[in-house]
Amino acid sequence: MKTFEYVIKDKEGIHARPAGVVVKAAKDFESDITIENKGKSVNCKGIFAVMSLAAKCGETIIVRAEGRDEDKALEAVKQAVETNL
Amino acid sequence: MITKNGKGVFGGIAFGKIHIFSDHIDVKKYFTSDTAKEKERFERACNKAFDETISLMEKTKEDVGKKEAEIFEIHSMMIRDEEYVSAVESRIEGGINAEAAVKETGDEFAEKFLSLEDSYMKQRAADVIDISERIIKALMGKSLNAKDLKEKTIVVAHDLTPSQTVQLREGNISGFITEGGSGNSHTAILARTMNLPAVIGVKGIMDEAYEGIDAAIDGSSGTIYIAPNNTTMKRLEDKKIKSDGEKELLQKYKGVKTVTKSGKEIMLYANISNMADLDMVLANDAEGIGLFRTEFIFMESRTFPSEEEQFEIYKRAAEKMGGRRVIIRTLDIGADKKVDYFDIPEEENPAMGFRAIRICLERTNIFKVQLKAILRASAFGKVAIMFPMICTLEELRKAKSILNEVKLELDFAGIKYDRNIEVGIMVETPAAAIISDILAQECDFFSIGTNDLTQYTLAVDRQNSKVNSQFDTHHESILRLIRITAENAKKEGIWTGICGELGADESLTEKFIKWGVDELSVSPVYVLSLRKKITELYV
Numbered sequence: 296m297k298t299f300e301y302v303i304k305d306k307e308g309i310h311a312r313p314a315g316v317v318v319k320a321a322k323d324f325e326s327d328i329t330i331e332n333k334g335k336s337v338n339c340k341g342i343f344a345v346m347s348l349a350a351k352c353g354e355t356i357i358v359r360a361e362g363r364d365e366d367k368a369l370e371a372v373k374q375a376v377e378t379n380l
Numbered sequence: 381m382i383t384k385n386g387k388g389v390f391g392g393i394a395f396g397k398i399h400i401f402s403d404h405i406d407v408k409k410y411f412t413s414d415t416a417k418e419k420e421r422f423e424r425a426c427n428k429a430f431d432e433t434i435s436l437m438e439k440t441k442e443d444v445g446k447k448e449a450e451i452f453e454i455h456s457m458m459i460r461d462e463e464y465v466s467a468v469e470s471r472i473e474g475g476i477n478a479e480a481a482v483k484e485t486g487d488e489f490a491e492k493f494l495s496l497e498d499s500y501m502k503q504r505a506a507d508v509i510d511i512s513e514r515i516i517k518a519l520m521g522k523s524l525n526a527k528d529l530k531e532k533t534i535v536v537a538h539d540l541t542p543s544q545t546v547q548l549r550e551g552n553i554s555g556f557i558t559e560g561g562s563g564n565s566h567t568a569i570l571a572r573t574m575n576l577p578a579v580i581g582v583k584g585i586m587d588e589a590y591e592g593i594d595a596a597i598d599g600s601s602g603t604i605y606i607a608p609n610n611t612t613m614k615r616l617e618d619k620k621i622k623s624d625g626e627k628e629l630l631q632k633y634k635g636v637k638t639v640t641k642s643g644k645e646i647m648l649y650a651n652i653s654n655m656a657d658l659d660m661v662l663a664n665d666a667e668g669i670g671l672f673r674t675e676f677i678f679m680e681s682r683t684f685p686s687e688e689e690q691f692e693i694y695k696r697a698a699e700k701m702g703g704r705r706v707i708i709r710t711l712d713i714g715a716d717k718k719v720d721y722f723d724i725p726e727e728e729n730p731a732m733g734f735r736a737i738r739i740c741l742e743r744t745n746i747f748k749v750q751l752k753a754i755l756r757a758s759a760f761g762k763v764a765i766m767f768p769m770i771c772t773l774e775e776l777r778k779a780k781s782i783l784n785e786v787k788l789e790l791d792f793a794g795i796k797y798d799r800n801i802e803v804g805i806m807v808e809t810p811a812a813a814i815i816s817d818i819l820a821q822e823c824d825f826f827s828i829g830t831n832d833l834t835q836y837t838l839a840v841d842r843q844n845s846k847v848n849s850q851f852d853t854h855h856e857s858i859l860r861l862i863r864i865t866a867e868n869a870k871k872e873g874i875w876t877g878i879c880g881e882l883g884a885d886e887s888l889t890e891k892f893i894k895w896g897v898d899e900l901s902v903s904p905v906y907v908l909s910l911r912k913k914i915t916e917l918y919v
Contacts, residue, residue, distance in 0.1 A: 338462075340462070343458065344463060
């Protein structure tokens with residue numbers, strides 16, 4: 296399993312647009328990918344799930360990927376997170 | 381026969397059967413054991429809703445902008461969300477019909493968003509409801525599929541939403557009636573773009589009793605006739621033949637050069653107030669944009685629009701117009717156009733107060749952001765800058781020196797722009813017209829704004845209905861000021877245009893051209909008829 300942590304810098308937090316970008320990035324992979332905020336962990340491939348985190352600026356999120364293509368998956372999600380949040 | 385009145389937003393006569401598009405959907409819940417069939421219906425409805433959403437996204441991206449289209453992309457992801465789909469499916473497995481399963485799931489998900497503390501996320505509940513309704517409509521066969529309309533149809537709605545207007549473009553539609561809406565609403569824009577008669581603000585038209593009934597619209601008078609009698613039909617048919625004939629005749633003037641019979645070429649441009657008007661400009665074959673009102677960017681925003689946002693808009697206009705000239709007027713806020721975040725104190729007499737260039741010269745930070753965005757866009761087409769409300773030479777010089785500062789900043793940053801960008805002014809105060817000989821030496825063109833020029837010359841408030849009858853744009857004083865301006869421009873070798881409403885007044889066209897006016901900029905819908913007029917003149 297691969298993991299990375301990130302502190303949200305975007306003032307609006309995970310709102311619809313960045314959530315969409317992150318979900319799109321995760322969907323391309325076979326691995327199970329989750330995203331966690333404030334102790335709640337959800338499926339990173341679901342738009343409703345990611346939005347329901349309502350993660351705000353300054354909060355930490357943890358992304359985990361597990362599966363055959365976990366390295367590539369984590370890298371892709373990381374990039375989406377870093378450039379959009 | 382029932383007659384109703386509203387406001388005509390696009391002229392012409394239309395006949396057709398009334399079809400009411402209502403957003404209200406009544407979902408019935410019933411029990412069914414045919415789970416496989418319901419699941420299949422749901423899947424098909426999802427595919428349909430998904431396709432609709434994607435085409436909406438593409439259409440919006442093209443017509444309005446990438447940013448506005450993003451919400452439809454999110455919608456498409458919601459429709460395909462596993463959690464959502466499986467929640468609906470498990471309800472179907474519980475033995476209920478697909479419509480009710482979607483409705484209950486949508487409500488449940490919306491409730492989740494509403495329970496979040498974040499006010500932004502609370503609003504997302506509306507998105508869930510929106511996609512659920514789209515799927516339900518697809519299930520019930522109620523989705524607004526204009527392609528399926530067999531007979532000529534007059535579309536009746538409360539007010540058409542952007543998603544509906546996009547879908548309506550390809551249907552068998554003869555006209556529009558709405559109960560609400562303003563002249564700038566999507567309905568009005570759609571009607572003008574599709575060249576179809578439309579009447580808005582018709583009270584009580586959403587009555588189900590009118591569904592499928594023959595009706596007629598007179599878009600020029602704003603009257604609608606439900607089940608019109610024979611005499612009315614005959615009268616309207618005659619009128620339609622005449623107006624259609626005129627419309628069709630005008631189509632011949634597309635692609636024709638705007639030249640008088642004596643060989644004088646006139647630049648025939650169009651005015652735009654928002655990006656949707658751009659399509660109209662192209663559809664009516666205007667040769668350029670003579671007045672790009674930038675206020676909408678500020679009025680539609682809740683805070684000062686950024687350089688990037690403005691740049692994207694100007695660039696899109698420049699690119700869409702190809703090599704044709706796009707004259708961007710800098711911010712003309714104040715007087716009747718108010719924007720809250722500018723924090724301009726109440727004034728006794730705003731038309732003569734702190735407005736337009738006066739604001740820009742004092743609050744130069746706002747002005748510079750706009751100028752930078754315009755200059756950057758000039759690298760993507762033929763862009764010109766125009767300053768509004770100029771009264772003195774000092775104002776023009778000051779505005780130009782700020783423009784030069786911005787140019788230097790761009791040079792320093794190595795950003796490209798058109799170094800020979802034209803700089804012109806609006807001549808809309810008597811002061812500017814009277815000293816036009818002096819102003820002409822320091823700018824590249826004039827554009828006469830006849831509405832404000834009339835208001836200031838005759839001391840008649842445009843907004844005051846009490847003195848409306850004195851708002852005489854044909855007053856000798858106005859005509860003289862236009863003539864002086866055009867003649868002074870000629871002497872200094874610059875060109876003059878008219879971008880106010882008077883530009884479309886065909887009773888004056890001959891005079892304007894005789895006096896040396898080189899450009900006329902009018903509402904896109906008037907371009908072809910004005911071209912016809914000009915090509916018939918011997919001046």
